Amino acid sequence: MMKKILSLFWTFFKIGAFTFGGGYAMIALLENEFVEKKKWITKNEFLDMVAIAESTPGPVAVNSATYIGYKTAGFKGAAVSTLAVCIPSFAVIFCISLFFEQFLKLTYVSYAFRGIQVCVIYLILSAGLKMLKNIKKTAFNIVILLSVIAAMVSCSVFSVSISSVCYILICGVLGTAAFFLKKLKKGCD
Amino acid sequence: MIYIKLFFSFLMIGALSFGGGYGMVSLVQETVLSNGWLSESEFMNFIAVSESTPGPLAINMATFIGSTQGGILGSLFATTGVVLPSFIIILLISAVLKNLLKYSAVNAFLSGVRPCVVGMILATASVMALSSLLGFVDLNTAAEPDIESVIIFAALWCIHIIFKKVKKKTPSPILMIILSAALGIIFGTV
Structure with a gap:
C-alpha cells in the first residue's frame, strides 16, 4: 500500500511539473501511465474518469488526480495524488510572484509584455473557437451561446456588471427546463 | 481578514x-x-x-x-x-x-x-x-x-492559419507568446 501511495505521489508530481497548456495534454499521459504501464485501473474506468473530470467543475488535472488516487488507494491515495499534482505549480508560481513586479519594470520586458498581452487575447479566442467547434450545433446550444456572448459584451459596453455565476446558473436551469419540457412533450404524444 | x-x-x-x-x-x-x-x-x-x-x-x-x-x-x-x-x-x-x-x-x-x-x-x-x-x-x-497591437494580433492569426493549413494543428501557445514578445520588443525599440 505504502509503495502504491509513493508511486502515486511521484507520478502525479511529474504530471503536475510537465504538463503545459491545460488538462487535455495530460489525458494521454495518464492513460499511458495508469492503464497501460501500471494496470491500476481498467480502460473503462479510465473513460468514466475522463467523462467525470470534464463535466465536474475544477481543473482536469486535479479531478483526475483525485479520482485515480481514490480508485488505487482510497482516501489517502486521493489526498496524496491531489497534493502532488499541485505542488509543482505552487512552487514555480510562488517563486515567480516574488520578483514578477520588479521583472516587469525592465524596459525590454515591458515592451515584450505589450506584445504578449495581445497574444493572450489570441490564446483565449482560439481556445473558445476550438470548444465552439466541438460543441453540438443544436438550436438550444446556439441560442444559449449567442445570448451569453451578446449579454456579456453589452454589459461591458454599458458598464453594467453581472457575475459569471449568474450566467452559469441561469443556463444550467434553462438546460434542465429544456430537458423536462422535451420529456413532457414526449409524454403527451 | x-x-x-x-x-x-x-x-x-x-x-x-x-x-x-x-x-x-x-x-x-x-x-x-x-x-x-x-x-x-x-x-x-x-x-x-x-x-x-x-x-x-x-x-x-x-x-x-x-x-x-x-x-x-x-x-x-x-x-x-x-x-x-x-x-x-x-x-x-x-x-x-x-x-x-x-x-x-x-x-x-x-x-x-x-x-x-x-x-x-x-x-x-x-x-x-x-x-x-x-x-x-x-x-x-x-x-x-492601438495600431501596433492590431498588427501583432493580425500577425498571430496569420501564423495560426498557416500552421493549420500546413501542419494540420494549432501552433503551441508558448511559440505564440515568444513571437508576440519579439514583436512587442521590435515595436517598442523602433
Missing part, C-alpha cells in the same frame, strides 16, 4: 469553473478586478505567465494572487480554496454517487452550462479585444485603436 477572503473567493472559482482551462477566465477576471487584486493589464500578463509555466491556470492564478496579497500563507489559503471543491466532488462521485452522471437531471443542467461556458470564453476574448486593440472601453469614452 484577507486569508478568509482569498479562501472563499477561490473556493467559489473552484466550484464553478466548468470546462477546464479558460472555462473560469471570466469568473477569475471579475473576482480579481472587483477586489482590486490585479489591474486588467496585470491580469493579462499573468495569463501569459501561467501559459508558459506548468500546471492548471486555476491553481497558478490562486497561488499568484494569494502570494501577492497575503504572502505564503495567502497563497496556501487561495490554492487550497480552489482545489477543495474538485477534491470533494470527485471523492463523493467515486465513493458514493457512482452514477451521478447517469442522472438525467444532472446531465440536463450540464447541457445548459456547456454552451454557456463557450459563450463566456468568446465574450471575454471579445471584450479584451475591444479594449486592448480598439481602445474601446465603454460608451462614455471614444475608441482609440
